[in-house]
Amino acid sequence: MSRIGKSPVNIPSGVDVKLNGNVVTVKGPKGELTQEIDSCVTLSIEDNTITFSRESDAPAHRAKHGLYRALLQNMVVGVSEGYKKELEVIGVGYRATATGQQLELALGYSHAIILEVPNEIKVSADTQKGKAPVVTLESYDKQLLGQVAAKIRSLRKPEPYKGKGIRFLGEEIRRKAGKSAGKK
Numbered sequence: 001m002s003r004i005g006k007s008p009v010n011i012p013s014g015v016d017v018k019l020n021g022n023v024v025t026v027k028g029p030k031g032e033l034t035q036e037i038d039s040c041v042t043l044s045i046e047d048n049t050i051t052f053s054r055e056s057d058a059p060a061h062r063a064k065h066g067l068y069r070a071l072l073q074n075m076v077v078g079v080s081e082g083y084k085k086e087l088e089v090i091g092v093g094y095r096a097t098a099t100g101q102q103l104e105l106a107l108g109y110s111h112a113i114i115l116e117v118p119n120e121i122k123v124s125a126d127t128q129k130g131k132a133p134v135v136t137l138e139s140y141d142k143q144l145l146g147q148v149a150a151k152i153r154s155l156r157k158p159e160p161y162k163g164k165g166i167r168f169l170g171e172e173i174r175r176k177a178g179k180s181a182g183k184k
Contacts, residue, residue, distance in 0.1 A: 004065075005052050005054070005066040005068075006052070006065075007069070008049040008052075009069065010076075011048040011049065011050065011076060012080045014028060014029055014080065015027070015028040015076055015079055016028070017045055017050060023035070023037070024036075024043070024072060024075075026072070027079065028078075028079025028080045029079070029080065030081075031140040032079065033140070033141060035072065035075060037068050038064050040060070040061045041054050041055075041061070041064050041065055041068050042055070043068075050072060052065060052068060074142045074143075078140040078142050082138060083140070083141075083145050084138045085137045085145055085146070086134055086136050086168070086169035087135045087137070087149060087166050087167065087169065088133075088134055088167050089107070089134075089135065090158070090164055090167065091107070091156075091165065092164075093106065093108060094106060094107055094132075094133070094156075095133060096127070096133040096134075097125050097127075098124050101118075101119060102117070103117055103135065105152075105155060107156040107166070108156070113155055115151075117148060118144060120139050120140070120141050120144055121137050121139040121141075121144065123138075124136045134169065137149055137152075149168070152166060153166045160176040161178055163175060
């Protein structure tokens with residue numbers, strides 16, 4: 001049996017979970033999320049816990065058992081607590097400014113990049129003197145948050161020689177040695 005799939009999901013107070021056919025709706029103080037569930041996985045809601053079961057031990061059913069449990073756990077945590085990702089913009093002259101739902105990045109290209117962030121995500125940019133600018137993304141939707149953060153990082157990935165680029169806060173970059181001096 002799936003280790004992840006058999007552990008129940010606890011529903012905190014203030015979060016409402018409804019099952020309509022094979023569509024689950026999770027509503028909380030931060031927002032509302034819906035997820036369609038495959039027919040091979042059945043879920044039951046009792047006493048503020050959600051338990052999952054599958055119809056057979058086929059490999060595809062075992063995989064979906066754990067998948068849907070993890071997705072619902074992420075939804076419950078998202079609408080109750082929310083998720084947060086922070087990205088560091090490292091490089092001379094690299095800047096980040098956020099106005100409303102627009103994120104403007106100066107990343108060493110000939111023009112500034114303006115990114116329109118979805119309404120579900122709250123974006124802010126913090127610039128302190130002597131430190132790299134930090135872009136903070138907050139949302140209740142973990143999937144959307146990760147997708148937007150990956151898109152921002154892909155605009156200028158950290159390079160291995162000087163370490164310049166956009167990286168997640170605390171991310172370790174494997175550094176390479178530059179060219180060695182000429183032979184005598």
